[in-house]
Every structure is written in structure tokens, then in C-alpha cells.
Amino acid sequence: MKTRLSTLSNGLRVASCEMPHAESVALGLWVNVGGRHEPEKLNGISHFIEHLLFKGTKKRSARRIMTDIEGIGGEINAYTSEEHTCYYAIAPAQHFRTVASVLCDLYTDPKFAAADIELERAVIAEEIQMVCDEPAQLVQELLNLRFWKNHSLGRPLTGTLKSIAQFSREDFLQYRTLHYHAANTLFTAAGRVRHEELLEMAEHWLAHLPKGKNLLQRKPRILTGEIVVEKRDLLQTHIALALPSENLHSSRRYALAVLNTILGGNGSSRLFQELRERRGICYAVNSHLLLLSDCGMLNISLGLDLKNIHRSLEIIRKQFQDLKERPVGASEFRRAQEYLIGTSLMSLERTSSRNSALGSSILSYGRIIDPSEVHAKVRAVTPHDVLELANQLLCIEKVTLAAVGPLSESFHFNELA
DSSP, rough: OEEEEEOOTTTTTEEEEEEEOSEEEEEEESSSSSSSSGGGTTTTTHHHHHHTTBBBBBBBBBHHHHHHHHHHOEEEEEOOSSHHHHHHHHEEEEHHHHHHHHHHHHHHOBBOHHHHHHHHHHHHHHHHHHHHHHHHHHHHHHHHHHTTTTSGGGSSSTTOOHHHHHHHHHHHHHHHHHHHHHHGGGEEESSSOOOHHHHHHHHHHTTTTTOOOOOOOOOOOOSSSSSEEEOOSSEEEEEEEEEEEOOTOHHHHHHHHHHHHHIIIITTTTHHHIIIIIIOOEEEEEEEEESSSSHHHHHHHHEEEEEGHHHHHHHHHHHHHHHHHHHOOHHHHHHHHHHHHHHHHTTSSSSSHHHHHHHHHHHHHOOOOHHHHHHHHTTTTTTTHHHHHHHHHHOEEEGGEEEEEOOTOOOOOOOGG
């Protein structure tokens, strides 16, 4: 597989991963703006604009955007994250040009019609209320709000009912002009595609984007040892824990990935085995990482009967302590490494995963990172690296906790101390 990265005269980057034997092609238009770049009064505007770009252009109605892609057997969608927004599509390789045409059209020429804005305002309000009715999602939003207190990272990516109600058409136009420019944009493709063809399409459809410049972002002050509780009449209590972790540029991020896998990253992890398999306390428990450009979070979440909360937290505390006191055994350590490398290799057989890795790599590091480089660094991690990192990160006094369920708002997690 051959990867290439080029830059147009206006500063827009174009990257490809040629997979000659693939039957599909995946494309992405990435913009370096997300929830953390929003001022408080515009909370949720990045996500709102993501929705509006699908509402139609001068050439295509909202319906036609979908039929042009689905009519050739393809899929098109988008997402907004903390630090970027991505518009992506996948289709049979012979329809590469059609997919690129639709993506570039909605990216460069959205209508932002007043009627569409009001329609989508109602749709996003439903999305916000849907999250409020999902305790597993709500507990994460409460956790973020406390962990990243008084920072844009702590606010919901969808915004709130109050914030989205205040957006005007002029707000959307100004925000898009500020961020949707060439210096902030990346065009990617993976599959049966030639880089020269992708570059020609970018020159044709994207070269007119203004150059623009990247904006600075404020680093958050992370709060630790915080507790937030929301009482709900539920059958389960949902809890989420957060610890400060490494960032995307830390040389220890590979050791962190191994540590996370051992702790709660899969079905053979310590937390899953202890809480579900050995004790039957919960149906699901997992730990996952959010690594950003200048900060990060290690997150553990589970849902369980209220009577088992203190017991589960004591087990989590004990697993922290065990990881801090002695190196992980050779076989367990090797399994974690092989899991990370194996799942990566399998995902890279899919054009959509290759395209996602391509975009994430360039946005995060400014270059295409070959998977073999990542795999080699995972293999280079030692049990001592993980032990040292565990002692620095797994500090129970630094845990931020959120809970949603049938408990008192004055509830204290005394067993965790």
C-alpha cells in the first residue's frame, strides 16, 4: 500500500492510501475545528454546522445529497469531536468521482437557508434530549463538565437547548468563515484510488478555498478529586471515573495504550474479569482513552445495582494498587500488546479505517504515520514502562467521579479513598 501527502497552493492538504485490490474507496474532508474551539455562547455550533452542511447546496438538495451517494451503494455521514470535524463517505471504487463531487460540494457551497436552520434546530434539540434520556451517555457528560470545569472541553459537543436556541444565521456564516478555510482543511481517500486523480479533484473543487490561518487554543486546567451526582429513578446506577492522562504527543502514549488494555480495554482485562466474570457485579465495564493535542483522560465506566457501588469501587481501587505495586506478568503483558497490534492490523483491511487513520495521523502529527511504526513502538513497551506509568497516573485521590441513578445527591464514595 502506498501513501502520499501533497499540499495545494492555498495550503489545503491532500492525502491518499492506495489499496489497488480494494473494491471500495473511502473519502474524508476534515476541518481542524471542534467543540474545544467554541466560545461559551456558541457551544454546539461546530456540531450544528456539521448538520447544516447536509441540508443542501446550490446544486443539490438535502435529498439529492443522500440519493447521489446511496443510489450507487454508498454511505455518507459526518461527526464532530473535541478537536476536529469530519465529513466522510464510502462507495464502490468505480464511483470515486461522484463521491468526491458530493463531499466537496456540501463542504464548499452550503446554503444555510433560514428554513433549514430552524428545521435542524429542532432535530438537534431532539438529539440533546435523547442523550438526557440515556444515563450511560448522560453520566459521561456530567463527568466531562466536572473534569474540564470552566473550559470548552467540559461542555457537550451537541450544545444545550439554551445555546442552540440562540444561534443566528450570521453566527453560522461567521464561524464557518473563521474555520472552514484551506489551512484548516484536509482531503483524504483510501482504497482503489490514485493520488494524482485525488489531487486533480482537489485542485478542481477545493483550490478556491481561502488560505486562512489556524487559531490558538486554550489549555484546560484539569480538576481532580471531584464528585458529581444526579439522582434519577433508574433500575441501574451508572458511574464514570476519570483520571488525567498523557496527550497525543507524549512518548508514553504507547505504554498508556498497553496499560489501558490491561486495566479495562477488552474482555480479558482485569476490570472485566473481576467485576463481571468473577463476581457478576455488572454486565459491562470498560476503560478507554481520550488523547488530545495538549491533555488527556483515562475513563472507566460501568452500570450496576446501587447496592454494589462501593464494592465495585473498592475492586477498581485494588486493581489500581496492584498495577502500581508489581510489574504485569509476561503472558498478560504480551496478550495486551498483541491485542493492540492485531486489532489495528485487522481494521486496516477496511478502506474506511485506513482513511480514518490517514486523517487522524495528519491532523494530529502533520504527517502520515505508517502503522508499522506504531506497532514497533507498542512492541518496545516494557512491563517496567507500564509499572512506572501506573504509579504516576493511577492515583485514587486524583479520580473525578460522576454518577446517575437512584442515589442521594449527598452520596460520598468513601470506599474509594
